[in-house]
Amino acid sequence: MFQMRQCTNTFFKQRQRPCLEYQIKRCRAPCVGLVSPEEYAEDVNNTIRFLKGDSSDIHSTLIEKMEDAAEALDFEKAVLYRDQLSMLREVQARQAVYTVQGEADVIAIASQAGMTCVNVLTVRGGRVLGGKNYFPDVDSSEPLADNLSAFITSFYFQVTDDLPAEIILSHEIPDQVAVSEALATHFGSKVVIKTNVREHRSEWLDLATLNTSNALKTKLGDYLELHARFGALKDVLAEVTDRTIDRIECFDISHTMGEATIGSCVVFDQGGARRRDYRQYAIHDIQGGDDYAAMKQVLTRRYKKQPLPDLLLIDGGKGQLNIAKDVLTELGILNDTLLVSVAKGRRAQGGFRSITFYRS
Known part of the structure; x- marks a missing residue:
């Protein structure tokens, strides 16, 4: 609505001309000075006021500015304010019920x-500002009320620093009074925890429940697709191995003109990408551009301390595969995994890859 920039500070500082966000009218390009600092600061202020629910004041201010711009024959600015008014009214209409x-x-x-799945719907100034889905690592066989209680204590004591006047729950938790008192003590303000609500609060709870249901369906759909992919992988590898493939670790070497060599490891299992297990290894004491030596170093450092996955993928051809084979042989764990290398090959531009297996 107010065309706030969404880019990082690093990207912002490096710009010399407007990006696509400016072309599609989602940013006013403060990076290259196409909007004055005062005007952009006003947009920031309007955004903050809107999120706090001060829409009526913004509405009056925009009307006044639009009329002033029209009187000064600055029709481009007048159109900008008109469009902002139109979007503001549309949002207000959507949220009228709340x-x-x-x-x-x-x-x-x-x-x-x-x-x-837990959905946290944020309501401020009587307006629904949005929601976020969480998938806590809990025992799903436990009662939902117990899992909800554990999530609430974790969320308010570790995740957020904002405590509203009310917390509306889909399930009554067993230690509701104790949790309420603990939150009041921690934040220094009183909070009321409710489960039986009516009218608008009931509609908010229905919306949060619907969000939870939709998020679960989407997540389960992604899980089923991932499970099907692992099944297809098992079929492809049936002639090579009969081991169950659950965890996959992939390695690649990158550098900048032979300098600052980095070995990267990404990890997948049947739950999807395990981003918390991703690692990067700074490579030292090798000749610049020697990918074989870099691969040897990163694999040695990794598997001296960590167990092997079911499938070890190496980015490269037979040379990298042989290096990996030598490292695992030295560590005495060659037969504990399926070792595969993936090379680009001559037809890489068409999406083709050359895959090489090592059979023990």
Whole structure:
């Protein structure tokens, strides 16, 4: 609405001309000075006021600015303010049903097929500002109320520093009074935890519950697709190995003109990408551009301390594969994994890859 920039500070500082966001009218290009600092600061202020629910004041200010711009024959600015007014009215119309007083976090929980989802819907100034889905690592066989209680304590004591006046829950938690008192002591303000609500608060809770249900369906759909891919991988590898493939670790070497060599490891299992297990290794004491030596170093450092995955993927051809084979042989663990290298080959531009297996 107010065309705030979404880029990082590093990207912002390096710009010498407007990016695509400016062309599609989602940013006013403060990076190259196409908007004055004062005007951009006003946009920032309007955004903050809008998120706090001060839409009526913004509405009056925009009307006044539009009229002033039209009188000064600055029609380009007048159109800008007109468009902002139009978008503001559209958002107000969407949220008309929620224009009541109150600040609350609306929290709903649901579980399906061993997966648990919690949706936190944020309501400030009587307006729904948005929500976020969480998939906590809990025992789905436990009662939902117990898992919800554990999530609430973790969320308010470790994740957020904002405590609203109300917390509306989809399930009554067993230690509701104790949790309320603990939150009040921690934040220094009173909070009321509710489960039985009516009218608009009931609609907020219905919305949070719907979000939870939709998020679970999407997550389970992704899981089923991933499970099917692992099944297809098993079929492809049936002639090579009969081991169950659950964890995959992939290695690649990169450098800048032979300098600053880095070995990267990404990890996947049947739950998807394991980003917390990703690692980067700074490579030292090798000749610049020697990918074989770099691969040897990173694999040695990795598997001296870590167990092997079911499938070890190496980016490269037979040379890199032989280096990996030598490293695992030296460590005495060559037969503990399936070793595969993936090279670009001559037809890489068409999406083709050359795959080489090592059979023990």
